[in-house]
Amino acid sequence: MKLSLTKVVNGCRLGKIKNLGKTGDRTMDIPGCLLYTKTGCAPHLTHHTLHSIHGVPAMAQLTLSSLAEYHEVLTEYKEGVGKFIGMPESLLYCSLHDPVSPCPAGYVTNKVLQKSTIIGVIEGGDVMEERLRSARETAKRPVGGFLLDGFQGNPTTLEARLDLLSSVTAELPEDKPRLICGVSLPDEVLECIERGVDLFESFFPYQVTERGGALTFSFDYQPNPEQTLLQQNGTQEEKQYVDQSKKMKTASGNQEMTPFEINLKEKKYREDFDPLVRGCSCYCCKNHTRAYIHHLLVTNELLAGVLLMIHNFEHYFGFFHSIREALKSDRLAQLKELIRRQA
Amino acid sequence: MAAASNATSLESAPRILRLVAECSRSRARAGELRLPHGPVATPVFMPVGTQATMKGITAEQLDALGCRICLGNTYHLGLRPGPELIQKAQGLHGFMNWPHNLLTDSGGFQMVSLVSLSEVTEEGVRFRSPYDGDETLLSPERSVEIQNALGSDIIMQLDDVVSSTVTGPRVEEAMYRSVRWLDRCIAAHRRQDKQNLFAIIQGGLDADLRAACLEEMTKRDVPGFAIGGLSGGESKDQFWRMVALSTSRLPKDKPRYLMGVGYATDLVVCVALGCDMFDCVFPTRTARFGSALVPTGNLQLKKKQFQKDFRPIDPKCACPTCQKHSRAFLHALLHSDNTAALHHLTVHNIAYQLQLMGALRASIMEKRFPEFVRDFMDTMYGDPTLYPTWATEALASVGISLT
Numbered sequence: 079m080k081l082s083l084t085k086v087v088n089g090c091r092l093g094k095i096k097n098l099g100k101t102g103d104r105t106m107d108i109p110g111c112l113l114y115t116k117t118g119c120a121p122h123l124t125h126h127t128l129h130s131i132h133g134v135p136a137m138a139q140l141t142l143s144s145l146a147e148y149h150e151v152l153t154e155y156k157e158g159v160g161k162f163i164g165m166p167e168s169l170l171y172c173s174l175h176d177p178v179s180p181c182p183a184g185y186v187t188n189k190v191l192q193k194s195t196i197i198g199v200i201e202g203g204d205v206m207e208e209r210l211r212s213a214r215e216t217a218k219r220p221v222g223g224f225l226l227d228g229f230q231g232n233p234t235t236l237e238a239r240l241d242l243l244s245s246v247t248a249e250l251p252e253d254k255p256r257l258i259c260g261v262s263l264p265d266e267v268l269e270c271i272e273r274g275v276d277l278f279e280s281f282f283p284y285q286v287t288e289r290g291g292a293l294t295f296s297f298d299y300q301p302n303p304e305q306t307l308l309q310q311n312g313t314q315e316e317k318q319y320v321d322q323s324k325k326m327k328t329a330s331g332n333q334e335m336t337p338f339e340i341n342l343k344e345k346k347y348r349e350d351f352d353p354l355v356r357g358c359s360c361y362c363c364k365n366h367t368r369a370y371i372h373h374l375l376v377t378n379e380l381l382a383g384v385l386l387m388i389h390n391f392e393h394y395f396g397f398f399h400s401i402r403e404a405l406k407s408d409r410l411a412q413l414k415e416l417i418r419r420q421a
Numbered sequence: 422m423a424a425a426s427n428a429t430s431l432e433s434a435p436r437i438l439r440l441v442a443e444c445s446r447s448r449a450r451a452g453e454l455r456l457p458h459g460p461v462a463t464p465v466f467m468p469v470g471t472q473a474t475m476k477g478i479t480a481e482q483l484d485a486l487g488c489r490i491c492l493g494n495t496y497h498l499g500l501r502p503g504p505e506l507i508q509k510a511q512g513l514h515g516f517m518n519w520p521h522n523l524l525t526d527s528g529g530f531q532m533v534s535l536v537s538l539s540e541v542t543e544e545g546v547r548f549r550s551p552y553d554g555d556e557t558l559l560s561p562e563r564s565v566e567i568q569n570a571l572g573s574d575i576i577m578q579l580d581d582v583v584s585s586t587v588t589g590p591r592v593e594e595a596m597y598r599s600v601r602w603l604d605r606c607i608a609a610h611r612r613q614d615k616q617n618l619f620a621i622i623q624g625g626l627d628a629d630l631r632a633a634c635l636e637e638m639t640k641r642d643v644p645g646f647a648i649g650g651l652s653g654g655e656s657k658d659q660f661w662r663m664v665a666l667s668t669s670r671l672p673k674d675k676p677r678y679l680m681g682v683g684y685a686t687d688l689v690v691c692v693a694l695g696c697d698m699f700d701c702v703f704p705t706r707t708a709r710f711g712s713a714l715v716p717t718g719n720l721q722l723k724k725k726q727f728q729k730d731f732r733p734i735d736p737k738c739a740c741p742t743c744q745k746h747s748r749a750f751l752h753a754l755l756h757s758d759n760t761a762a763l764h765h766l767t768v769h770n771i772a773y774q775l776q777l778m779g780a781l782r783a784s785i786m787e788k789r790f791p792e793f794v795r796d797f798m799d800t801m802y803g804d805p806t807l808y809p810t811w812a813t814e815a816l817a818s819v820g821i822s823l824t
Contacts, residue, residue, distance in 0.1 A: 117757035118750070124764050125745050126482055148753050151729050155749070164745045349506060365480065365518045369510060373473065373502045380477030380709075383760055 079195050079222045081108070081253050081276075085405065089244075090271050092405040095255050098169050104136060108255060108276035109267075109401050111394070112139040112171055114284050118163030120391070121284050122383040125164060130361040131388055133395035137169040139279055141176040171197075177230070177260045177281045195222030197257065200246055203228060209242055213249035223255040226275065230260020240269055247274030264295060264338055264397060265421040268414050271401065283390035290375045291339035292354040292368075292386055293393040295420050297400040299412040337420055342386070347372040360392035361385075434642045437617060438463070438676045438697065444790040447819035448668055448695030451785040454490075454676060456574045457615055458514070458522040461489045463676065463697040464781055466688065466774045467524060468705055472497050473507075473517040476705050477764045478771070480519050486740065486772050487779075490522035490574070492700050495567050496531035499559075500550055504570035512572030523573040524700070526680075527564045527606075527621075529582045541581060543598065561605035569612050577647060578606040580621040585653035585660075592625040599623045600637045607641060619678060621649035622667055626659045635670040645676040648696070652681030657811035661690065665818060668695035685714070685777060689797050690815045692781050693790070704774050708766035711755045714773040716800045720748065722766070727752040740772030791821045798823055 083093035091108060098104040113120060113135045120128045120138075128134065145152075145159065152159055160166050198221035202208035216224060226246060229239050247256055255276045261267065262282030270278070286293055335341055340354075353363035354371065362371075362385040374382035404413040442451040454461040468475060468483070469492045475483050483491065493513055498504070502516075510516035513523055529546065539548040545560030561579040568576040579602050581595040603620050610618050620638045624631030638646065648667045651660050664679060671677050676697045682688065683701020691699070704714060711723040713734045720727065720734060733743040734751070742751075742765045754762035784793035794816060802808050805824065813823050 116759040117754050119754055119759050119761045122477075122760050122764070124482075124741065124761055124768065126485070126741050126768075127479060127764075130481070144757060151749055151753070154729050155731060162747070162750055164750060348502065349509065351510060361479070361481070367510070369502070369506070370473070370516060370518075373516075377472045377497075377501055379472055379474045380760055380763065381474040381479070384477055384479060384764065 079255075081223075081255050083252065087405060087408060087410060088272065089274055090405055090410055091252075091274060091276055092402060093276075095276075098137075104169055106136050106169065107402055109271045109278075109398060109405070110137075110276070111135055111262075111278040111280040111398050112137050113168075113391075114139055114177075114280040115141070115163075116176070117144040118159065118165070120387070121287065122380075122387040127361070127384060127388060131392045131395070132359060133392065133399055135280070135395065135398075137171050138165060140170055140172045142172055142174050143176050143179070145172075171257075173225075173259060173279075175259070177262070177279050178285065197221060197223045197225045199225045199227050200250075201227055202246075204239065204242065206242060206245060209246050210249060213246045217250055221254070223257060224250055226256060226258040227260075229258060229270075236261060236266050236269070240273060243270065243275070244273045250274070263336065263421075264297075264417050267397075268401070268410075268417055272414075280391065280394055283394040284387065286336075286339050287383055287386040287390050289335065289341070290343045290382065290386070291335060291341050291390075292371070293338055293390050294340050294355050295338040295397075296416060297397045297413060299400065299404060299409055299416050342368060342371045342382075343375050344372075354389050355393065358389065358393065358396075360389045362389040434644045435617075436674055437644050438674060440674070442786045442788075444693075444785055445788070446791050447693040447816070447821050449692050449781075449785050449790050450673075450695065450697065451782045452676075452697060454698075456490070456522045456617070458520065458574050459489060461522060462779075462782060464688075464692045464778050465490060465698050466683070466778045467492050467698065467700040468771050468774070469494075469700055469702045470517075471702075472501070473513060475771075476709065476767055477760060478767050480517065482741075482768060483519075483771070484521065486768065487775050488521065488771065490524060491519070493517075493523055493525045493571065493573060494528070494531060495525045495564060495571065496528035496535070496559075498525075498571060499528060499567045500552055504567045508570045508572075512570070514572060522575070523571075524575040525568050525571050525573040525577065527568070527577040527579040528559050529564070529577075529580045530680075534582075543601075545579070561602040562609040565606050565609040565611075565618075569610070569616065572612075573616060575617045575619055575645065576610075577619050578603045578621055580623055580649055583623075583625060583650065585626055585650055585655035587625065592627060593630055596623045596625070596630050596634045600634065603638060603641060603643075607643070617644040619643060619645040619647050621647040621680070622671075623650045624663075625650055626655055626663060628662070628666055631663055631666055632670065635667060639670065639672060643675075645678060646671050647678040647680050649680050651679070652701075657809065658814075661694065661811055661815035661818075664691055664696065665694050665815065671695075683774070685716075685774075686798075686801060686809065686812055688774075688777065689781065689794055690812050692785075693794060693816055693819050693821055695819075704770040705767055708770040709763045711762070711766065713751075713766055714770045716797075717803075718801065722748060722751050723755045724752075734769055735773075738769065738772060738776065740769050742766070742769040742772075794821055795823060 080096045083091055085092045093108050095106045115138055155162055160170055198216035200212045202212040257277040258270055258275045267278055347368045350368040404410045437455050438452050440450055440452045452463045467490050471494045507516050539546055545558050547558050549556055564579040581598040583595040620643045622634050624634040678698035679691050679696040682699045683703040713720045715735050727748045730748040735743055784790045
């Protein structure tokens with residue numbers, strides 16, 4: 079596994095991780111995210127529906143916590159977890175914990191996997207000295223990359239830890255990827271990228287799905303002039319909305335509705351025959367309306383989760399694509415401003 | 422046009438069924454339904470998509486499985502989201518974005534089976550909505566009105582539904598009322614050119630009542646007939662006799678829709694008895710309980726015995742689930758809270774049903790239906806002494822011996 083950087087702008091890294099996979103010929107773009115799974119399967123999605131999504135990351139995240147009990151089964155299976163879960167072609171990353179389920183801190187043993195790359199975990203809590211020590215010591219080991227642990231939590235805690243994050247990544251070699259766990263919100267993702275983080279988990283779209291929400295935030299930092307005018311005219315309402323949602327966000331923590339989404343359970347969507355997001359090319363937006371999704375949620379139908387997951391993943395992967403494009407064309411500041419306004 | 426002609430009155434209802442082959446021994450037929458949203462090969466199994474969705478599988482997945490007609494429920498949709506909204510959404514087809522055919526039932530069965538506070542009078546069924554407590558009357562006219570708004574290709578008359586375990590004068594009352602309600606539905610139907618109204622034969626388990634119903638209803642020139650009032654708590658012995666009686670008196674050139682039938686053996690036997698169309702929640706419902714349908718019965722995949730079973734559900738099944746996944750993986754997924762497990766099984770079970778119907782049809786066309794039936798029973802039950810008696814007798818009655 080080899081990280082090759084194309085460009086670094088104000089601490090933001092754009093590049094590719096190369097030589098991945100069993101035959102060493104796969105690559106992954108960074109900044110990027112991993113496909114979030116539960117028990118080796120994208121939530122709600124079969125192979126067919128997963129592959130209707132554009133931009134699915136090349137690497138999926140498995141969680142050891144969901145697969146550990148099948149250790150014996152996998153040993154007997156002999157052909158590897160990728161084939162077992164029906165993703166033989168996918169690159170796989172195995173994290174200890176599931177970012178969505180709260181996990182108690184503690185001593186956990188790791189199994190050594192011979193043909194796999196080990197990621198070193200940076201710990202140290204909120205103590206700068208410990209963080210630096212963890213970073214320096216881990217960097218001395220023959221790890222393939224680094225996991226920045228302990229920066230997750232409720233919205234205000236990441237803000238407080240951003241300086242710590244910068245200091246940590248400054249100690250890490252440039253040519254190895256840096257993952258962060260537990261951070262998935264769009265604004266937080268950008269803050270982390272600016273501080274040298276390359277890879278993220280994609281559990282945020284799943285959380286939005288579970289509360290009947292659809293991601294609608296814009297990442298189109300190059301809108302046409304008409305849209306700019308509309309946006310300018312809308313600033314008054316927008317400001318009120320932004321103030322209100324800021325209150326919402328700090329008061330109730332990450333698990334509640336964010337300004338990046340709409341809640342399809344609300345009555346106002348009952349007769350809304352628009353797609354979730356105009357111009358979105360996902361299967362849900364090309365085939366269904368807000369009114370239909372609303373109906374599915376009200377009637378507790380399983381298809382609600384399927385369609386929302388398809389849209390939310392596609393939207394989120396599209397966001398990462400726009401980050402990479404913005405970095406390529408030196409427009410990250412515009413994207414950041416756009417996201418900041420919506421947060 | 423509901424089929425191909427320009428008839429505007431039901432006195433010359435379109436012949437929507439074209440028979441392609443008939444078994445020379447039994448009453449089995451293979452055919453093609455010509456419906457507004459495309460042709461449908463028969464015999465056909467119609468999955469049930471109650472609330473404008475096939476329970477977790479997308480319209481595209483359902484289309485890819487080869488489904489060309491499925492069901493919606495007027496009772497549920499009439500309450501949520503309601504006919505007015507669906508009409509605004511370009512009908513049920515537009516609302517759920519289903520390009521093929523839809524059949525809606527009248528709401529009669531749900532009224533009686535789901536709602537504790539329902540009252541049947543000559544007017545219709547009066548009931549209390551479970552969602553907001555409001556009282557409404559579902560009359561034949563209102564049922565047709567809702568179904569006209571839904572725009573389904575086949576609509577069902579409102580019938581006076583009585584459980585098959587009920588005996589006595591109520592059964593006769595319900596039968597004659599169903600005939601009167603059929604006439605009211607016919608009169609109220611506003612879209613004869615786009616929607617095919619089917620009658621529903623009632624009469625419970627009483628041969629005389631059923632015969633009387635058949636005689637009356639076949640005088641009405643509707644495009645198709647359903648056999649109703651069965652598939653409840655009655656014995657299989659009574660069940661098949663009523664099906665056989667019905668098919669013997671229904672016109673050959675119109676489709677026979679046996680409502681609520683979905684177990685594999687029942688499908689095979691009732692095809693032999695001359696039925697063309699079937700619906701049942703069983704395959705999709707049992708999927709959500711972790712049960713996969715196979716030619717030998719079913720696999721309860723949550724059970725420990727499948728933990729290390731690395732074979733697909735059915736090595737001969739062409740569905741996406743069997744192409745990609747093992748029983749062991751599905752077992753693991755079923756023990757998680759990822760709903761994808763249910764969807765994998767729903768896909769497979771629908772594929773199973775549709776593949777079974779396809780195989781039945783091919784055997785009829787290739788003049789080997791009786792052999793197919795014998796092979797089916799052998800695979801399903803193994804030992805002939807384990808064959809259900811009712812099935813053996815029913816098949817014998819139409820010239821198919823299982824020995």
